Amino acid sequence: MLKNYRMKIALAQLNYIIGDFDYNTAKIIETIQSAKKQGADLVVFAELSVCGYSPRDFLEFSEFIDLCEVSAQKIAAACSGIACIIGLPTKNPKVKGKDLYNSAYFIEDTKVKAIVNKALLPNYDVFDEYRYFEPAVNFSCVEFMGHRIALTICEDMWNINDNPMYVISPMDELVIENPDLMINIAASPFSYNHDEERVQILGDNCRKYRLPLFYVNQVGAQTEIIFDGGSLVFDQDGSLLDELPYFSESLKIYSFEYGKIIGHKPIVHDTQNNIQQIHDALILGIKDYFAKSGFSKAILGLSGGIDSALVCALAAEALGPENVMAVLMPSEYSSDHSIQDALDLVNNLGCKHEIIPIKEAAAAFGNMMNPVFKDLPFNVAEENIQARSRAVILMAMSNKFGYILLNTSNKSECAVGYGTLYGDMAGAIAVLGDVYKTQVYKLSHYINREKEIIPENSIVKPPSAELRPGQKDSDSLPEYDILDGVLYEYIEHKKSSAELIAMGFDVALVKRILRMVNIAEFKRNQAPPILRVSPKAFGIGRRMPIVGKYLG
Amino acid sequence: MLKNYRMKIALAQLNYIIGDFDYNTAKIIETIQSAKKQGADLVVFAELSVCGYSPRDFLEFSEFIDLCEVSAQKIAAACSGIACIIGLPTKNPKVKGKDLYNSAYFIEDTKVKAIVNKALLPNYDVFDEYRYFEPAVNFSCVEFMGHRIALTICEDMWNINDNPMYVISPMDELVIENPDLMINIAASPFSYNHDEERVQILGDNCRKYRLPLFYVNQVGAQTEIIFDGGSLVFDQDGSLLDELPYFSESLKIYSFEYGKIIGHKPIVHDTQNNIQQIHDALILGIKDYFAKSGFSKAILGLSGGIDSALVCALAAEALGPENVMAVLMPSEYSSDHSIQDALDLVNNLGCKHEIIPIKEAAAAFGNMMNPVFKDLPFNVAEENIQARSRAVILMAMSNKFGYILLNTSNKSECAVGYGTLYGDMAGAIAVLGDVYKTQVYKLSHYINREKEIIPENSIVKPPSAELRPGQKDSDSLPEYDILDGVLYEYIEHKKSSAELIAMGFDVALVKRILRMVNIAEFKRNQAPPILRVSPKAFGIGRRMPIVGKYLG
Known part of the structure; x- marks a missing residue:
């Protein structure tokens, strides 16, 4: 057993530009070189780091996929004497199924040593991954420096606590191979309550599988979607050991030896107020x-x-x-x-x-x-x-x-x-x-x-x-504290008028507000993209018929 | 064997209003009554006929799903002495998987006799069915008046000719039960070349499974998406026997006996010019x-x-x-x-x-x-x-x-x-x-x-x-015949600049046009909904990053 080899893992939380291969590739290579100078053995980048998240229908251009592979090969060539994990779309070699996988390359000493594909493809709210990707059905760990790594991509760790949306759980498969640690690369967008949820879900994974975890998120805004970073490190008890800064780039190196992350004590997640x-x-x-x-x-x-x-x-x-x-x-x-x-x-x-x-x-x-x-x-x-x-x-x-x-x-x-x-x-x-x-x-x-x-x-x-x-707003609208109360339940929680009334809101008020929301759909359809900070923003995450009669 | 019972099947090609349950339900019930007067045994309505296609995120309101079921029960109550097939979203009773199925109810003499769920969920172009629905994995035929019916929903017949997108083919499962005929209920939007494709694909199904087919499409526009009707009837050789009118509502009754559709000779699909x-x-x-x-x-x-x-x-x-x-x-x-x-x-x-x-x-x-x-x-x-x-x-x-x-x-x-x-x-x-x-x-x-x-x-x-x-357009733009040639290949066929140049288009022209298309993304994002008549329209069927650097 070689598990006592000390491995230095660098987490690279970077801000990418969608489709700007020169920019992203140069940034990734510079980060690898910087991490190498600091003694890192493995540098971990986020989901779809090569092309940025989300490239949306750029993924339907076969040249775009080719350029992702070209970038990956440039990055591999820069990995002399070091390893890295990058995220990119790859072609599905099978005869059946969608054209692409949402993949991670494990690159070691200039060679692509392993390819891991994402199984749980989010297709709700702002996500459209089933539009492009075939879900993975085979899972295996990656061996590196005598350690066995359970490498997964973002949502693949979110079918914990029996999330009813998904039928399988990739970590249930990977754990059979007795991995020593988990690495998850993510593109997990900000909303004001999402950081707590991430800490909880990822910690639950550690507690369930009794494994430490390195989690790397993207940072930076892509039009309306804002990635907040906040990459995380957990021990095998699910205790949070470290978190990278929120809303800025960061590179930080951790030591892993004898199945443990060295030199960190449990910390409390820095819960900032929503505002x-x-x-x-x-x-x-x-x-x-x-x-x-x-x-x-x-x-x-x-x-x-x-x-x-x-x-x-x-x-x-x-x-x-x-x-x-x-x-x-x-x-x-x-x-x-x-x-x-x-x-x-x-x-x-x-x-x-x-x-x-x-x-x-x-x-x-x-x-x-x-x-x-x-x-x-x-x-x-x-x-x-x-x-x-x-x-x-x-x-x-x-x-x-x-x-x-x-x-x-x-x-x-x-x-x-x-x-x-x-x-x-x-x-x-x-x-x-x-x-x-x-x-x-x-x-x-x-x-x-x-x-x-x-x-x-x-x-x-x-x-x-x-x-x-x-003129006053209150001539046309309910007082904002009341209005916002109804809107929050209707938009964020998808309550129907009957449910809102049962919650104690006035019948006429509810009918009036829901009617206003629905007849304004044609206006919102032509509104600018909206910086998304809540779990349910207007825009690409909320898709309503423009001509439609249901009011909720 | 009772297969010689004559069955009269009515195809109801109707124009629904999304979410207008009173309107849709009344229209369906009136059509059932009309068909009954004309001697029909079974009336077939389109996919999601109860709520219209596509209800989009209305489907995330649990009350909306309840109202679909209420409508279905009203329709069932009106089916005394007659049968019908309607389309609606239904709750997935399983613990795992998405909340809903895209379903068909087979209603006979006021009772829901069978429920069929859709397996192949389109999630490309304007479609988002994976956002809402769990794919079906179990398949069985419906017995009615001594006939065994292979009932499927829209896309479930499109995995013919080894369409690589899908892994399974529902008809391959259903044919094991030796059905006597196929019925497919659809919501298949118009584009100027889609009618020929439908006739081909559906005819191929008949030829492959040696079964006649009744195909019912929606008609009517839902904001940008236009359903063209053109419901179809095929014999077991895949010969087209009849087609309902395009762009208008229609109700027509067919007789089926001894495994055959009676009284119709093969016709040629009325290929109209695209314009x-x-x-x-x-x-x-x-x-x-x-x-x-x-x-x-x-x-x-x-x-x-x-x-x-x-x-x-x-x-x-x-x-x-x-x-x-x-x-x-x-x-x-x-x-x-x-x-x-x-x-x-x-x-x-x-x-x-x-x-x-x-x-x-x-x-x-x-x-x-x-x-x-x-x-x-x-x-x-x-x-x-x-x-x-x-x-x-x-x-x-x-x-x-x-x-x-x-x-x-x-x-x-x-x-x-x-x-x-x-x-x-x-x-x-x-x-x-x-x-x-x-x-x-x-x-x-x-x-x-x-x-x-x-x-x-x-x-x-x-x-x-x-x-x-x-001022002339040609001061700022290439001549339209050249411009449209490049745009068509770029937008409809997703050719990259390299591929366009290889096709013979001028290098500088291609770069200029592709750049114009991409920097206009922020404008199109605020454009009105566009009536879709091609296989690739701007709007909900083409989803591009607004801030993104790839030009194709």
Whole structure:
């Protein structure tokens, strides 16, 4: 038995760019070289690290799969005297089944020594792995330096505690071969309660199989999906020994000998409050959207209200205030304090601003529509002309100067359709689209935790779209604490109207809210991608018929 | 043996509304009563007929599944002295596996006599069945009136000719029980080449298993997905005996005795030309979008160009010209002939129109932006102000009068991003978003097949957005016949740039087009739903990373 050979395992928690093979390959090779200098024997990268997660329908281009293999061979060539685990899609050599596997290569001393395929393919919420991959049905451990490694990919460790979704459990098969440790490579997206769940599920695996575990997650935002890192190390009792930082890249080396991880004592998972986590996730989401798109400068409309103030503060933190252009676009219905609140914010942040009143555009459209509208009363048509005129201004600035427009709609508004399509619903990325209004307040207080950045007045005044005299959100919507309560149960927990009413919510209120949510589906369908911070965000993780009659 | 009992089978090809249980249930029960009066013993409805296809994430609401069962029981209660087959999602009673099956109920004399579950779950293109359903693994035939029926659901007959995607073939299992006939209930969406494929694949099943087949498809549009009907009847040699109409509802009764379908001779599948099929599909797509959304009146911007002219003609045919409002919004760059061409079309169709010049709005925005734009040269910013001002006008009309905006962008433009987000890319439904520009010409000639409806001048003049003096599409884009050739191979056939170049396309041209397609992903992500008429439409069937670097 050679199990007393000391093995140094490096966990590489990196931020990849989907489909940028040059970038990802260079980053992986540099990390291998750095780990080698630090004495590592094995460097572990995340699921689909070669191409980024998720490549979606890029996977249907056979050249894309070929380029993954080319990258893997370059990485292998750089593994002289060291081993690594990388993730990539590979071709299914079988005659039957889907074209691809979601695979891990175990590379040792420039050679691909073992290929492990994923068996449990998530196909819920934002995941579409059955669209591309054939599930693995054969399992075997990898031998390395006298240790037997049970290597699995992400979801393959999630059929613990009799998760009813899956019929098999890969670790049940692998454990038959008496492995010495488990390694799991993952691409596990952030939501505000997912870190606790990961620590629990992965620790349960250790306790069930009596094995230590090294778990490597991706970090970084891929459009709407944010990977939070937080890679984990457990001993065979399921005690957490270490966790890599959240929301940043990291490389850390561990020693493994006599079936144990050396030099670490159990720690307690650093449970941060949800609001701080959401804050950090949104910052990374904004930062990566811009960096990976090749843009640096953001623009947004600043109304004096809390939503746009919060987005402005987040953008200034993510991109630097010098890269944020806030545009104040008052109308005849804007209150004086709104302009002052917006200016106070701009001053507090140090970002750029312009003031472009929309009166002239609103008047022009008024004149132009007059022969058609005649003396019909002012209604939502005129309200929306204002919101859309603002979008025209912001997009003109974007087109002229290369700014990218940030959308400032919150999840409560998105849910009930309280927003103007092609108006305030415009933008390249929706920063708060998965943040309920009640959470917007909490995030704003968090931004102000050390000093007042978002003017107190923006936080305390009654929310208003200011599209007609004296307008308040509460004219059209229930109070946000009540609204958000119903929305949370309906969207996150998929409660029907009958169940909501049984929970004590008012019958008429429930019917009204569910109806608003459902008739707004056509609007959400054209909304920008939304930075996902909850277990159920609008966008690719929630797929509803646009024309459909069921209200829940 | 009772096989000589004559059985009368009614095929019910109906148009359902997703989630409208009252509507669907009433329609199914009325059809059963009608078929019973005509002497039918068994009425066959389509896949998921109880709830419509596809209910998407409605399926994640447990109440939705309960309501499907309630509907099925109502339908069963109406089946006194008659049998029927309906499709619905059902709960998976197993401890393991996904929550639901995609099922068929065989109802006989008010009782559910057999439940058949679908085994092959499409999860490609627009399909997401693995998101919801557990695949069936057990198969058995249904006995009825002395006949043994191999009842399957849609895709379960598509693993013929060794389709590599699937590992099992349900008919291989069912044929062991020596059935007398096959019945397949389907929800098979239209694309312009799919009818031939269906006739081929289903006929191959008959030839392989030496059994006759009754095949019932849905008809009707569900937002972007259009079901074309065309239900089929085959004898045991795989000869086509009958086909129900395309793009309309139908109920037809067949007699089956001594293992044969009586009174029908082989026919040749009525292969219509693709352009006529696309035309019929778009008409149904428009009609059902409005009818199922509860709207009747459409609005669109009419430029004098061919795309908006074609959409106007299609809308007038689908909704009646009295329900179509065409808005002419000339700018200083509009040519005189454009206005005249648009007016000629309006006159030819008899639809309503307004003329609202955008000069005043463009001037207002010019003044408003002047302090910021200063003396920077006219560029895409000013071009887009015009396109977006038009969207403001159209949406104001929509908000004031209840019109629904039709988008007029074609597939070639969508592909390369030749359109203004929140401008001419606005609309509730994109009529031509899956129709290449070269097909737009063919469709326009088809519209004019009997007399000139679309003015010849709109067809023959060089395409132009008319957003700056003398602008032509060919200033920014390759000629459409070349562009469409590359796009077709790239989008429909997923060819990489290397493969396209190997096919003989110019290197620089290919790189340029693929780059345009990929950087437009963020625009398409916010485009309206697109009526799908090809095997690969933009929208839910083509899922690309927005921030991603692979160009193909």
